[in-house]
Amino acid sequence: MQDRPPLVTTPSMKPQILLAAKVPPFLVEALAQRYIVHDMLAQPDPGFVDRVAPQVRAVVANGESTITADFLARLPAVELVSVFGVGYDGVDVQAARQRGIQVTNTPDVLTDDVADMAMALLLAVARKVPQADRYVRDGQWGRAAFPFTRKVSGARLGIVGLGRIGSAIAQRARGFGMHIAYTARSRKDGIDYPYYPTPRDLAEQVDMLIVSTVGGPATHGLIDAETLRALGPQGILVNIARGTVVDEDALVEALATKAIAGAGLDVFASEPRVPAALASMDNVVLTPHMASGTLETRTAMANLVLDNLDAHFAGRPLPTPVP
Known part of the structure; x- marks a missing residue:
């Protein structure tokens, strides 16, 4: 210090x-x-x-x-x-x-780190970075072809909560040429990104969804089964907000049934406990609530x-x- x-x-x-x-x-x-x-x-x-x-x-x-x-x-x-x-x-x-x-x-002091982590998780899930690391370490390179991954640049990104951190995520996503839309409690003055009144409405319009809203009773379970279904089988969810914002049981079900393609999670409903089902899934990247941890x-x-x-x-x- x-x-x-x-x-x-x-x-x-x-x-x-x-x-x-x-x-x-x-x-x-x-x-x-x-x-x-x-x-x-x-x-x-x-x-x-x-x-x-x-x-x-x-x-x-x-x-x-x-x-x-x-x-x-x-x-x-x-x-x-x-x-x-x-x-x-x-x-x-x-x-x-x-x-x-x-x-x-x-x-303010942690805005940049959390926004950086949101993009890191999005890239890790879409480009299968943890799986590629294991593929190389396990000596599989040259023995079996690594599967194709998902392009992030130019994709449609939805941001749930466009406060300090959400705005910083949007700024980074623009550098990837992503098409940005958002949902929040109300439309933000002076923001040109398309606005949708609910997370479900937003999820229907995007390929990838990053959750950056506040926690607490008002947002408990905000990302529910209906929203995950709307995101679709090619969709990716990233949560760097609070674990309680996402219905964790619904998320496990959506990942297990391939209702969505994958998830990057830095937060969980009952930290430090992580559902065993999530830990066993290969289409999930898990980090220990470390987004601001520099x-x-x-x-x-x-x-x-x-x-x-x-x-x-x-x-x-x-x-x-x-x-």
Whole structure:
């Protein structure tokens, strides 16, 4: 991480924070230099949180954390939830606001990496990169012909969710000469790409579908069996959003029956558990929720968590409060 000036406090003045998620070691180290850190995941005692709760003024979570109203109610002094990640669908933001608790996340800094990963997964599935790697490693080259793969350049791409990440995916897809269309909660002003009101309507019109929308109850199961059928037997699905956005059972069925051609998945409904059926399929590329997992981006995310905490305890405006 870049050198950062320490927060000016005496040991007795250091704010106490609760670490409620796994975050990179360099962030844990930086937090410990400036705050009193209570790592709840490192404590087997179920009563640990309640013992430290009266002194905890902030919670550090990540995009997979579940911070419910009941959990917040156990923390009478908490003032801030700082999320290490762009997604905060596991945080009950309404309950936090009712308590006067502010919530922050780390947007923008991970946009490029996630968009890059979306295109990497799309290419890996369409061009059968993992299979080609095994073909060479297993000594099959020259013994049997490798099957033809799918062209990506010039294909029709649908993007589900045209926010920061979706727009960055579209920018990259344009470099491949792809024909881009999208769906979102509403049509975006100033966007020339064709708009379709539902994922099913979009899927009917494209060859490949990338999911980049937010998670949470509003998008749970948004990509359902009907949408997958509409994508068709030559269709490819890529999900770099949240596992819950795709009906996982319907996806397994669609892949098993060849209702779609393949899928590239960085996220899953019950991480880190991945359905055995998906792991056994040769038409699926699986990665461990690593789309933003470059050192550069994770460092920038960590710095933004620190910036939000420092600003809060210094009484300054928060750099990235959630909308």
